[in-house]
Amino acid sequence: MRTLFFALLISTSACAAPVAQGAPNVPEFKPAFAGQTRATTVTTKTVPVVTEIATGLNKPWGLAFLPDGRMLVTEKAAGTMVIIGKDGKKSAAISGLPPVVAQDQVGTMGVAAPGDGHVYWTYAEPREGGLGLAVARGKLGGSAAAPAMTDVQVLFRMQPTITSTKHIGGRLAFPADGTMFVTMGERSVMEGRVQAQNLDSHFGKIVRINRDGSLPKDNPWAGEAGAQPGIWSKGHRNVLSAALDGQGRLWEVEMGPKGGDELNLVKRGADYGWPTITYGEEYSGAPIGQAITAKAGLEQPVYYWDPVISPSGMTIYSGSLFPEWRGDVFIGGLSSKALVRLVLKNDRVVGEERLLTDRAERIRDVVQGPDGALYLLTDDSNGKLLRVAPR
Secondary structure (H helix, E strand, O other), X not given: OOOOOOEEEOOHHHHOOOOOOOOOOOOOOOOOOXXXXXXXXXXXXXXXXXXXXXXXXXXXXEEEEOOOOOEEEEEOOOOEEEEEOOOOOEOOOOEOOOOOOOEOOEOEEEEEOOOOOOEEEEEEEEEOOEEEEEEEEEEXXXXXXXXXXXXXXXXXXXXXXXXXXXXXXXXXXXXXXXXXXXXXXXXXXXXXXXXXXXXOOOOOOEEEEEOOOOOOOOOOXXXXXXXXXXXXXXXXXXXXXXXXXXXXXXXXEEOOOEOOEEEEEOOOOOEOOOOOEOOOEOOOOOOOOOOEOOOOOXXXXXXXXXXXXXXXXXXXXXXXXXXXXXXXXXEEEOOOOEEEEXXXXXXXXXXXXXXXXXXXXXXXXXXXXOOOOEEEEEOOOOEEEEEEEEO
């Protein structure tokens, strides 16, 4: 593989062009409160530099930093995980991972190295009757030429098992209390969609488990008869973006249908409404359910997009390289081909910006590095690892 190194200066005007949005798919749907959608455009004042760190990644999906500064990258389409060295070179595939279904929207997906000596990752696990999301952990070993995962344990398995290769979720987040959040989708097909608010299914849920796979006793439905283990919140469509803020709270961005991508502040035991309420419609243009956007007992999104940005990957910036970005949410945009920036104030969105639109690349993951720069993965069969830092 030939790795390219170069820096691309992006002018302030290119980074801060007005947010280009077409007409809403469902214009009759109105926001529940001011600023819930189409926030005021903001403009980054600091000029970023984008550097290509590595290329030749096969549909990269997840990115995590190791303590020594090397990076782990999952390759969804290949069902593999590799190491990117500080020199940008890609290792051989890490051996020792469990079998994986690498097809369509699924493969080897989220990855994290939270500093406890383990690597954690999500993947589509082949099973009798189909597949489901699984979470594993292991210890990275082997050699530079032949990296290997050892002491592998499967910590969690989404239930039930069906054949769908869509909407499986797969992001991980690690609070300071020793637990972890795992995001899941409702598998897209109607058989899965109707289970998103049911406790007897993991579909359309965020779960909270301990890092050894055991279950916290303070989960909202712990011990409830018939409830699948670990459920923290429900009524989600397909959560591909998740991050913790400075207070340790979990935020997520989930894909809507045709319209209705959502930013949510996730609360214990809350129901986020899918498919009962939504700000979108079917891809055919038909209404979803009763075509309502609100109902008593169901959470409103903090923010929504119509038309969609197709979110994937997310971080809440806390670094020092871009002081003006502190506390802002950064989301990878797939169909929008942008790095989407949201400015928050009192848990409300007060500004939006679309960055890197001139590159016209689908952004799959967004991670803040230990140096305070943002690191991005582009969604392509020749995917890239990018670094965004000030000029």
